[in-house]
Amino acid sequence: MASIYSAGSAGRDERLLQGVIASMPMFRDVDRPSIGLIASQARIQHCRPGALIARQGEPLPGVIAVAYGLAKLALPRRRGEEKVLRFLGANESFGEAAALLDRPCPVDVVALTDAMLAVIPVRPLQQLKERDSRFANNLVRILAEGLLSLMAEVDANSGRSSAQRLAAYLDSLADPRPGSVTCAILLPVTKTALAARLGVTKETISRLLRNLREQGLIEMTQRKITILDRVRLAGIAS
Amino acid sequence: MASIYSAGSAGRDERLLQGVIASMPMFRDVDRPSIGLIASQARIQHCRPGALIARQGEPLPGVIAVAYGLAKLALPRRRGEEKVLRFLGANESFGEAAALLDRPCPVDVVALTDAMLAVIPVRPLQQLKERDSRFANNLVRILAEGLLSLMAEVDANSGRSSAQRLAAYLDSLADPRPGSVTCAILLPVTKTALAARLGVTKETISRLLRNLREQGLIEMTQRKITILDRVRLAGIAS
DNA sequence: CGGAATGTTGATTATATTCAACTGTTGTGG
DNA sequence: CCACAACAGTTGAATATAATCAACATTCCG
Numbered sequence: 001m002a003s004i005y006s007a008g009s010a011g012r013d014e015r016l017l018q019g020v021i022a023s024m025p026m027f028r029d030v031d032r033p034s035i036g037l038i039a040s041q042a043r044i045q046h047c048r049p050g051a052l053i054a055r056q057g058e059p060l061p062g063v064i065a066v067a068y069g070l071a072k073l074a075l076p077r078r079r080g081e082e083k084v085l086r087f088l089g090a091n092e093s094f095g096e097a098a099a100l101l102d103r104p105c106p107v108d109v110v111a112l113t114d115a116m117l118a119v120i121p122v123r124p125l126q127q128l129k130e131r132d133s134r135f136a137n138n139l140v141r142i143l144a145e146g147l148l149s150l151m152a153e154v155d156a157n158s159g160r161s162s163a164q165r166l167a168a169y170l171d172s173l174a175d176p177r178p179g180s181v182t183c184a185i186l187l188p189v190t191k192t193a194l195a196a197r198l199g200v201t202k203e204t205i206s207r208l209l210r211n212l213r214e215q216g217l218i219e220m221t222q223r224k225i226t227i228l229d230r231v232r233l234a235g236i237a238s
Numbered sequence: 239m240a241s242i243y244s245a246g247s248a249g250r251d252e253r254l255l256q257g258v259i260a261s262m263p264m265f266r267d268v269d270r271p272s273i274g275l276i277a278s279q280a281r282i283q284h285c286r287p288g289a290l291i292a293r294q295g296e297p298l299p300g301v302i303a304v305a306y307g308l309a310k311l312a313l314p315r316r317r318g319e320e321k322v323l324r325f326l327g328a329n330e331s332f333g334e335a336a337a338l339l340d341r342p343c344p345v346d347v348v349a350l351t352d353a354m355l356a357v358i359p360v361r362p363l364q365q366l367k368e369r370d371s372r373f374a375n376n377l378v379r380i381l382a383e384g385l386l387s388l389m390a391e392v393d394a395n396s397g398r399s400s401a402q403r404l405a406a407y408l409d410s411l412a413d414p415r416p417g418s419v420t421c422a423i424l425l426p427v428t429k430t431a432l433a434a435r436l437g438v439t440k441e442t443i444s445r446l447l448r449n450l451r452e453q454g455l456i457e458m459t460q461r462k463i464t465i466l467d468r469v470r471l472a473g474i475a476s
Numbered sequence: 477c478g479g480a481a482t483g484t485t486g487a488t489t490a491t492a493t494t495c496a497a498c499t500g501t502t503g504t505g506g
Numbered sequence: 507c508c509a510c511a512a513c514a515g516t517t518g519a520a521t522a523t524a525a526t527c528a529a530c531a532t533t534c535c536g
Contacts, residue, residue, distance in 0.1 A: 140381065144335035148344055
């Protein structure tokens, strides 16, 4: 098992850090000097797939921003299983709530691909929050959005069958244009990871996808899935 | 079915409002004049059990603070069923996130007992947030806490059997002193509401409680439950 | 090439829901 | 105060859903 300390190589390229940090929603409209001060205390971290970026229950090294690559936020379950709460992609960040309250990390954070992260330590953020009302207001917005989207997540996953959750997920991956009848999508992660994301086993995902194929709703070649009847698919998601 | 407009009687007792509002964590250390200004735009609402205080998807009349009584936050499911996210008791509040972002209410809010609420309209709160950094910081704290506790909730409810969730719930109701072997607790709500809170049917709750009784872990007289073996109960919660 | 990771499939089992019937409790109006 | 309706809770039988177990196939990579 990978440890936090072997999660990957780290660096302090100031230019890179400023760029990554300045593009975070958190720092929107925050003045350059403040961003520079934060960047000067942050660090870059490169990760290989499977690297453990943060562990549930342990102190958070800081707010984690993904520059490129993909990670997952997961609740560990007994026997190496886990429930994936969400994926964390480029330009997304994690840990604001726990960092600001000095609470332990509520989830495991694990790299799914090669990834580059910026790790922004906690104290400078807490200080900036006190000093800069623009930043504080951004925090309010980000935390409120996080709360509502987590509620939406709970709403979507409770009281819906696994078939409905899968259909909804596939539909959400499809091109937002509703005009196209068929459309090709590429799963961003393995089917096993998708299963954990939907809260089911890989066996169940395999069977559900087979059903969709047998019903003529999709075609499938490994991670490439073609939606043949988006209307009926959306119907299943109900 | 009760409508929002028949949810109960409303009033504007200024003293009462100031007292209720000043005691909210949101307004801690906020100066009196600001609290007075907020209170002057808020209103008191009395509700009977079953009254619909806010409906999912509709605009929120404002942040809702409970002065006394009990309400539930619930995700409506098909056929009149629902998943209860949490109960809202005296001195708790709801709606900060949706109010600040001008988003529709993410859940149904329903009174479970006679209750008195303060309804604080959205605009004054948004304005105070811009003006008062103390208030903004309180908001950050409250939203971050809400986010973490919702995550803890998801953690507790996923991958645990209904028996484990019930045992954990009963244990959480018990007197925090770990010394006492047996202890009497009183369910704050009906068993049907408890079932919805734990995400199961009332039939399942009935059977689970019967099992606990048959195993000699609890005694039960209606809503009064006596825990006979707290250690084994905590063991079931695992 | 070979081994690890990923995915598939069938059989079996566990968990909780659904349906249906019934009992107990509570609050209200006659 | 009692009758009765509405609500809350119990119980058993049948059913649905997805997990688990076990075996095997496929793909990915070094």
